[in-house]
Amino acid sequence: MxxxxxxxxxxxxxxxxxxxxxxxxxxxxxxxxxxxxxxxxxxxxxxxxxxxxxxxxxxxxxxxxxxxxxxxxxxxxxxxxxxxxxxxxxxxxxxxxxxxxxxxxYSAQQLHMVVETPEIYDKYVLKYIKQKTEGGRLNWVYNILSHKEESEKIIFEDEDPKMGFILLPDLKWDLVTMTTLYLSVIVHRTDIRSIRDFTPAHIPFLNGLRTKVLNAVSEKYSLSRDFLKIYVHYQPSYYHFHIHVVHISHDMGASASVGKAILLDEVIQVLEVMKIAQSASGKELGYKDLDMTYTLGEEHDLWKKVFGPLSSGAEPTI
Amino acid sequence: MxxxxxxxxxxxxxxxxxxxxxxxxxxxxxxxxxxxxxxxxxxxxxxxxxxxxxxxxxxxxxxxxxxxxxxxxxxxxxxxxxxxxxxxxxxxxxxxxxxxxxxxxYSAQQLHMVVETPEIYDKYVLKYIKQKTEGGRLNWVYNILSHKEESEKIIFEDEDPKMGFILLPDLKWDLVTMTTLYLSVIVHRTDIRSIRDFTPAHIPFLNGLRTKVLNAVSEKYSLSRDFLKIYVHYQPSYYHFHIHVVHISHDMGASASVGKAILLDEVIQVLEVMKIAQSASGKELGYKDLDMTYTLGEEHDLWKKVFGPLSSGAEPTI
The missing domain is CATH 3.30.200.40 (Scavenger mRNA decapping enzyme, N-terminal domain)
Incomplete structure (x- = not known):
C-alpha cells in the first residue's frame, strides 16, 4: 500500500x-x-x-x-x-x-414516477413503514429528542410533548453561509410517521409548528421570515415526522423538487379543504385517502419490493 | 473598437x-x-x-x-x-x-416567499393577470395554436377545441439528449389563465390531458411513461394554460422546485377533495379559494406592485 x-x-x-x-x-x-x-x-x-x-x-x-x-x-x-x-x-x-x-x-440510479394509491399504501407501503420503525431503528431520533445525542447542536427547542419540536442544522449546512442555510425540525410527538397520517385534526398542530419555526429561525439568524422555504418529503428518509427549512436562494436540486418535496403550506391547505369535505359529509378524510405521485430510485426498497413488481404485473414481495 | x-x-x-x-x-x-x-x-x-x-x-x-x-x-x-x-x-x-x-x-434577484390569499388574488393579482392577457399580449400563443407560427416544431396535436392541445419542445431542450427532454403542452381552450381558474368540473379535462400527453410523449420518444414528470407553474410565465413535461432524470433547478412547480397529479387530487366538499356542502369550491404560497423575485411585477408594498404595509399600486 x-x-x-x-x-x-x-x-x-x-x-x-x-x-x-x-x-x-x-x-x-x-x-x-x-x-x-x-x-x-x-x-x-x-x-x-x-x-x-x-x-x-x-x-x-x-x-x-x-x-x-x-x-x-x-x-x-x-x-x-x-x-x-x-x-x-x-x-x-x-x-x-x-x-x-x-x-x-455513488452510482446513478434510474428513477421512476410512481402513483401510490390509498390501496397500495394500505396493502404494502404501511408494511414497509412498520419494518422501518420497529426494532429500534428510530432510536437515533429518540436519542436526539431526549438530549442523549447531538444536544450540543440544538438551535431551538419547544419542549411541549404534543406541540413541541427540536430545531437543528442539517449535516449538509456549513453553519456559516446564510444563503445555503438548511435546518431540520424534528417534532416531539411520536405518533406521526409521514404526511399520510395527517387529517384535518392536525391543522392547529401544523399551523402552530409553522409559526414557531419561522419565528425561531428568523430570530436566531436575523433573517426575514419570507427568506425561508419550509417543506416535507414524501417518501421521507425516516418515519418520524420532520420538516426541512432552507434559505429561499439555496438551489436544493431534487430535495426541493416536486415529486419529492411538498410545501408545508400546501399540506395545510389540502387539510383545510378536507375539513370542509369532512364536516359537510360526515365522512373522515385524510392524506391516507389521496393518490400520492412521487419519484423513486431503483435502489429504493419500495421500488424493489413494491412498485417494481407492480409495474411488471407481479405481486409485491414485502 | x-x-x-x-x-x-x-x-x-x-x-x-x-x-x-x-x-x-x-x-x-x-x-x-x-x-x-x-x-x-x-x-x-x-x-x-x-x-x-x-x-x-x-x-x-x-x-x-x-x-x-x-x-x-x-x-x-x-x-x-x-x-x-x-x-x-x-x-x-x-x-x-x-x-x-x-x-x-444576469443579476441575482432577492427572492421572497409570499402567501397569496384568495383576497389578494381577487383584489390585486387578477388585475395583474388581466393586464398580462389584454392588448394582444397572448397573440404569440394564439399564433402557435392556429399554426401561423412555429408549426414546424409541433410534435403532436389533439385538435379538439375543448380537450385538445399542442405539444412542442421547450427552447431549452437540445432535441437530442433524452435525459434532458423538456416539452411544453399548450391547450387549445382559451378560458383558463392559471390553475386559479380550476374547479372540480375540470377533473375530466385534466385526466384526459394527462393520459393523452403521457401517451403521445412516450410513443414519440419510445420512453417509458414513468420516466416523465408533469407539472405546472404558479405563477406561470404567461396566462394561457400550459404544462411542462420533463425527463425524470433532468435536474430542472428552480423550475421544478416547490414554491414554483406543482405536479399535475397533485392538482387533480386537490380538485378531487374539493369535489367531495362541494357535493356535500353544495358550496362551489376551486383553486381560487386556496392560499397559494410561492417564490417571487424582486424584479417580478407582482413583487414590485403587490407583495412588496403589502409587506411594508402600503397599498398595492396595481
Missing amino acids: GTPEENIRSFKFERVLNQDTGRKTLNLLGTIDGQYAIITAEKTAFSATSPATLVSPDQGLTALNLLQKNDIYHWFMGTIAQSAADNAAVKVNMIYPCTDVHIKK | GTPEENIRSFKFERVLNQDTGRKTLNLLGTIDGQYAIITAEKTAFSATSPATLVSPDQGLTALNLLQKNDIYHWFMGTIAQSAADNAAVKVNMIYPCTDVHIKK
Whole structure:
C-alpha cells in the first residue's frame, strides 16, 4: 500500500458510476492494487475573492479562443490559472478500499414516477413503514429528542410533548453561509410517521409548528421570515415526522423538487379543504385517502419490493 | 473598437452580478471603452469521452495535493490538463455593449416567499393577470395554436377545441439528449389563465390531458411513461394554460422546485377533495379559494406592485 498520492496515480479505470454535467461532477469506479476504489471529482466554483482578475491573462483567463460572434454576443472557450495549493481547478475524493455499499451510493440510479394509491399504501407501503420503525431503528431520533445525542447542536427547542419540536442544522449546512442555510425540525410527538397520517385534526398542530419555526429561525439568524422555504418529503428518509427549512436562494436540486418535496403550506391547505369535505359529509378524510405521485430510485426498497413488481404485473414481495 | 479578444482583455471590472457555486458560474458587470459589458463564465463539465485518463498526470490531474485522510476517505485538491482549443476549462460569454435589460437579466434577484390569499388574488393579482392577457399580449400563443407560427416544431396535436392541445419542445431542450427532454403542452381552450381558474368540473379535462400527453410523449420518444414528470407553474410565465413535461432524470433547478412547480397529479387530487366538499356542502369550491404560497423575485411585477408594498404595509399600486 503506497501513499494516497501513489494510490490515486495507480487507479485502474473500470467504469463511470455517475456524471452530473450541470454541477460538473464525475464518479469513477476502478481498482488500486486489485481492490475496488471510487474516485469522485468536482470542478471548483469561481473564487469570489478576486472576480476582478477573471479576465487577466496571468491570473484569470490564461488563453482564450473566440468560438462565435453574433452582434453584441460573443462566445469563447478558455483556460484559467490554477494551482493545486491555492487555486485548485478540481476537488478529488478517493474512497479506497471501498465496498459494494459505496459503489451503490455513488452510482446513478434510474428513477421512476410512481402513483401510490390509498390501496397500495394500505396493502404494502404501511408494511414497509412498520419494518422501518420497529426494532429500534428510530432510536437515533429518540436519542436526539431526549438530549442523549447531538444536544450540543440544538438551535431551538419547544419542549411541549404534543406541540413541541427540536430545531437543528442539517449535516449538509456549513453553519456559516446564510444563503445555503438548511435546518431540520424534528417534532416531539411520536405518533406521526409521514404526511399520510395527517387529517384535518392536525391543522392547529401544523399551523402552530409553522409559526414557531419561522419565528425561531428568523430570530436566531436575523433573517426575514419570507427568506425561508419550509417543506416535507414524501417518501421521507425516516418515519418520524420532520420538516426541512432552507434559505429561499439555496438551489436544493431534487430535495426541493416536486415529486419529492411538498410545501408545508400546501399540506395545510389540502387539510383545510378536507375539513370542509369532512364536516359537510360526515365522512373522515385524510392524506391516507389521496393518490400520492412521487419519484423513486431503483435502489429504493419500495421500488424493489413494491412498485417494481407492480409495474411488471407481479405481486409485491414485502 | 478592437477584436473581441482585445475587448475582453480591456474589461474593467465593476461588480459581481450573480454567482452560482453549485453550477460553477459567475456573472460580472464592467466596462469596455467606457461602455457597459457583461462577462459570464462557466466551468466546463468533465469530458465523458476520456474518463479513464482522469488520474493520469499528463492528461488528467497534472498536480495533486492531499488535504485530509480519514480511514478509507481521502480528499485532494488538484489541477487538470486544459487547452483553450480542445480541452477548455471555462466557457466565457461576453455581451458588449449591453443594456440595462441585459444587466437585470444576469443579476441575482432577492427572492421572497409570499402567501397569496384568495383576497389578494381577487383584489390585486387578477388585475395583474388581466393586464398580462389584454392588448394582444397572448397573440404569440394564439399564433402557435392556429399554426401561423412555429408549426414546424409541433410534435403532436389533439385538435379538439375543448380537450385538445399542442405539444412542442421547450427552447431549452437540445432535441437530442433524452435525459434532458423538456416539452411544453399548450391547450387549445382559451378560458383558463392559471390553475386559479380550476374547479372540480375540470377533473375530466385534466385526466384526459394527462393520459393523452403521457401517451403521445412516450410513443414519440419510445420512453417509458414513468420516466416523465408533469407539472405546472404558479405563477406561470404567461396566462394561457400550459404544462411542462420533463425527463425524470433532468435536474430542472428552480423550475421544478416547490414554491414554483406543482405536479399535475397533485392538482387533480386537490380538485378531487374539493369535489367531495362541494357535493356535500353544495358550496362551489376551486383553486381560487386556496392560499397559494410561492417564490417571487424582486424584479417580478407582482413583487414590485403587490407583495412588496403589502409587506411594508402600503397599498398595492396595481
